[in-house]
Amino acid sequence: MAVHCIVPARIGSSRFPGKPLVKIAGKEMIVRTMERARLAGCFDRLVCATDSEQIAEVVSRAGFETVLTGPACTGSDRVAMAAESLNLDLVVNLQGDEPLVEPEVLRLVAEALEKHPDEWVSVACPLNRDEAQVQTVVKVLVEGDYALDFSRSVAVEDASRWFQHQGIYAYSRASRDEFSSLPQSALERERSLEQMRILGRRPIRMVRSPYPSISVDVPSDVSAVEKALDN
Secondary structure, X not given: OOEEEEEEEOOXXXXXXXXXXXXXXXXXXXXXXXXXXXXXXXXXXXXXXXXOHHHHHHHHHOOOEEEEOOOOOOHHHHHHHHHHHXXXXXXXXXXXXXXXXXXXXXXXXXXXXXXXXXXXXXXEEOOOHHHOOOOOOOEEEEEOOEEEEEEOOOOHHHHHHEEEEEEEXXXXXXXXXXXXXXXXXXXXXXXXXXXXXXXXXXXXXXXXXXXXXXXXOOOOHHHHHHHHHHO
């Protein structure tokens, strides 16, 4: 079955306004993320879904397809809008703040979605113990192949039980329709984690990645990404 990739990007991030267009070593972050997705070589279609004509222009100029959406509560809601307008079924949602995502991980996610289209698929990677209580680093508790819980902060003494959650989701049309039909849950709003809306309703299969995730959530993360690019 064909698997597609949609990269959601919004201009009005509360923690980092204009984040997708921040320059990382001279190139916009959203463009770097799209380029990493293209390197995976497993997607029939690669699209940036955005609410910003400015982002769309930058992405189009870099040679990628874009689709404009209306306002959305979460990245998954925006992906659902874009996928519906493009009539796509199996979709990998790669968050636009993952400019160092490993193409191999995207291929594994796409393969897992093809095999298990009735489940959500996401990614767990090694958690740095020093970031156990860093709110911008999302954690996931995994048992077997599935997520049990997600949190922004865990006790340092419990850090070895948790993984870092990487900003990748994958789902079928049916799973997205289910997600979009549900109201935001209290826990989703409290933790600002969209996956809490579906956790417990539909299995979230976790692909385990050996690679640490370096995403850009706040301005200070940019220098960490640039340092990683230099290595």
